[in-house]
Amino acid sequence: MKISIGNDHAGPEYKKAIVEMLKAKGHEVTNYGTDSADSVDYPDFGHPVAIDVSEGKADFGIVICGSGNGISMSVNKHAKVRAALCWIKEIAVLARQHNDANIISIPARYTSIPQAVEMVDAFLNTEFEGGRHQTRVDKISC
Ligand SMILES: O=C(CO)[C@H](O)[C@H](O)COP(=O)(O)O
Numbered sequence: 339m340k341i342s343i344g345n346d347h348a349g350p351e352y353k354k355a356i357v358e359m360l361k362a363k364g365h366e367v368t369n370y371g372t373d374s375a376d377s378v379d380y381p382d383f384g385h386p387v388a389i390d391v392s393e394g395k396a397d398f399g400i401v402i403c404g405s406g407n408g409i410s411m412s413v414n415k416h417a418k419v420r421a422a423l424c425w426i427k428e429i430a431v432l433a434r435q436h437n438d439a440n441i442i443s444i445p446a447r448y449t450s451i452p453q454a455v456e457m458v459d460a461f462l463n464t465e466f467e468g469g470r471h472q473t474r475v476d477k478i479s480c
Pocket residue numbers: 346347348377380403404405406407408409
């Protein structure tokens with residue numbers, strides 16, 4: 339699959355581990371940075387990911403900041419984006435099964451790297467269940 343990823347200064351080490359896992363599994367990854375710990379503004383690194391997902395240039399997106407909230411708020415402003423803030427594997431699975439989320443947002447300062455990698459793997463390998471959930475997802479946009 340095509341996956342776009344972006345993060346602020348809280349996330350480079352998390353991203354590195356996630357990208358290694360994704361490439362090992364044969365995914366095509368577009369990295370929008372940042373790749374350093376120098377302070378940056380999370381919207382600058384979230385919006386390019388959201389544009390890729392919104393325009394169908396990426397199948398899924400991954401965004402990372404300290405709490406996961408600011409970058410998730412940023413990407414959720416884009417049409418067709420449904421970003422889910424996830425902190426445990428079970429929430430990542432539900433974000434796909436029930437919410438058809440297409441971007442996972444990771445709180446780097448409140449989860450471990452192995453847990454983040456596990457969440458991304460679960461997210462990408464879980465199908466949307468449709469049915470009653472499709473009806474609800476259709477009502478999200480206003
Ligand atoms: O979590 C975040 C946004 O939701 C940011 O990573 C966080 O606000 C950055 O804080 P600081 O500039 O103090 O490193």
